[in-house]
Amino acid sequence: MKKFLSILLALCMCTVLFVGCSGKSSESKTSTSDSSAEPIKLAVYPLPSPYFEYAMESLELFTKNNANVELVEFAQYSDVIQALDSGSVDASIMGITEAVTPIANGLDLDIVLMTDYSAGMDGIVAAPGINSVKDLKGKTIATNIGTMNHMLLLTALEQAGLSESDVNITNMSEGDATAALVGGSIDAASIFDPQMSKAAKESGGKVIFSSKDLPGELSDVLIIKDSIVKDRADEVQGIVDAWYQVQDKYNKDSDSVVDLISPKAELTNDEFYSLLDGIDIATKDYNKEVFANNGEKMTALVTKVAKFLKSADCIESVPSEDKIKASIVSTFVEAESK
Numbered sequence: 001m002k003k004f005l006s007i008l009l010a011l012c013m014c015t016v017l018f019v020g021c022s023g024k025s026s027e028s029k030t031s032t033s034d035s036s037a038e039p040i041k042l043a044v045y046p047l048p049s050p051y052f053e054y055a056m057e058s059l060e061l062f063t064k065n066n067a068n069v070e071l072v073e074f075a076q077y078s079d080v081i082q083a084l085d086s087g088s089v090d091a092s093i094m095g096i097t098e099a100v101t102p103i104a105n106g107l108d109l110d111i112v113l114m115t116d117y118s119a120g121m122d123g124i125v126a127a128p129g130i131n132s133v134k135d136l137k138g139k140t141i142a143t144n145i146g147t148m149n150h151m152l153l154l155t156a157l158e159q160a161g162l163s164e165s166d167v168n169i170t171n172m173s174e175g176d177a178t179a180a181l182v183g184g185s186i187d188a189a190s191i192f193d194p195q196m197s198k199a200a201k202e203s204g205g206k207v208i209f210s211s212k213d214l215p216g217e218l219s220d221v222l223i224i225k226d227s228i229v230k231d232r233a234d235e236v237q238g239i240v241d242a243w244y245q246v247q248d249k250y251n252k253d254s255d256s257v258v259d260l261i262s263p264k265a266e267l268t269n270d271e272f273y274s275l276l277d278g279i280d281i282a283t284k285d286y287n288k289e290v291f292a293n294n295g296e297k298m299t300a301l302v303t304k305v306a307k308f309l310k311s312a313d314c315i316e317s318v319p320s321e322d323k324i325k326a327s328i329v330s331t332f333v334e335a336e337s338k
Contacts, residue, residue: 039070040228040235043080043092048275049115049220050093051261052250056242058260059249067238084109084223091224091239097148099223100305103327104315108226110329111298113240114282114290118192118218121278122149123210124156125199126188127181133160133209139187140168142177146312148218149174153190154308155217156209181205193278211278216290217301219282229329240332244284284333291330298328 044053053071056062062069072089074080081098083089085107093115103109130136133156143150154164172180177189178199188208189199200206211218222243229236250257258269265272282290290297299321306318319327 037068037232039068040091040224040232040239041070041072041089042239043074043083043089044071045074045077045080046265047077047093047220048272048279049281051265051272051275052243052246052257054264055250055257055260056246059246061242061245062238065238065241065245067235067242069235069239087225090228091222093220093222095148096217096219096221096301096305097151097309099221100302101309101315103302103323104306104309104317104319109223110226110229110327111221111223111302112229112236112329112332113222113243114216114287114298115220115222115243116279116281117216117220118148118211119215119278119280120193120210120212121196122152122190122192122218123196123207123212124153124188124190125181125196125203125205126208127184127186127203127205130187130205130208133157134162135208136160136188137162137166138168140170140185141188141190142170142172142180142186143190144173144177145169145171146309146314149190149192150312151305151308152209152211152214152218155214156190159213178202216282216286217304219301226327233331237332237335240335247281247283287333291328291333295325295328295330298330299324302328 042053044050057069057071072083074083080089080092080094081102084092084094084102099109099111103111124133124136124141126136130139136157141153143153153169157163157167170186172186172189174189174191174195177186177191178195180186181189181199182202184203188205189196191199196207222240224236224239246257255269258272261267262269262272267275290301302324303318303321306315306324309315310318
């Protein structure tokens with residue numbers, strides 16, 4: 001249970017921009033292939049999508065797809081961001097904001113796959129009497145500035161015909177925002193579960209907008225060093241194919257896959273399943289749609305995220321269109337799985 005609670009905390013950290021506004025690596029495990037190069041170091045840490053890497057390794061999917069991969073374990077998400085920045089890992093599944101930030105700051109990283117997206121885990125919870133986003137005009141709303149939840153809030157306001165100046169946005173951690181809503185000192189909070197559900201229940205309010213209303217936008221993606229994408233494309237394809245294959249197996253026999261994950265994650269099967277609540281795995285067909293036409297939709301998403309990060313003073317400038325397009329590699333999604 002303690003392990004499960006710590007992972008719920010890590011889920012919270014997934015939505016927080018570490019760059020914003022001690023890495024614990026355990027014994028690394030290498031899947032061998034015919035490649036004589038150093039293994040591609042892939043981060044695994046306490047969040048649902050990275051945990052599937054344990055099953056990919058146990059099923060020898062990296063090896064079967066000729067990808068020389070070494071899993072490097074981290075205790076928390078922020079350590080992975082540091083490791084990517086320092087170059088001590090080569091690849092990781094990351095939240096889209098965390099993926100865009102280093103790209104905007106000049107790191108040569110490529111987005112090669114969307115692994116999952118929030119489907120209700122994030123949202124706006126409002127006090128009793130507030131029934132829609134339009135009702136937020138003139139109200140005080142708490143969120144963690146510079147995070148995915150901040151971006152969700154601004155998007156919800158825009159869709160409702162409101163601007164940031166129509167409301168009073170105050171910067172709070174998710175825990176503080178929950179307490180403030182329950183205590184009546186704010187009118188709404190843009191936060192994530194489990195705090196979102198807790199705030200709704202204890203305040204008597206309700207969720208008036210969630211990531212279900214923004215399918216695919218609050219997403220996690222697989223990013224890999226550009227040098228590896230260019231020099232070891234076959235192995236990158238092997239990693240993407242291994243991801244598809246473990247999802248195929250999960251869809252056919254989920255328990256057999258979770259049985260491989262849970263012991264390494266120190267979770268019960270039920271605890272792992274509960275972590276998957278609120279997210280949807282991005283299917284192969286969904287990825288093909290997002291990466292179609294040279295990554296047109298992914299380019300639009302990355303541009304939107306970059307503009308948000310600039311407005312939140314988390315990056316100095318929005319990358320050029322050419323830079324954004326260069327960081328999105330659709331080749332691996334478009335290829336047929338082995």
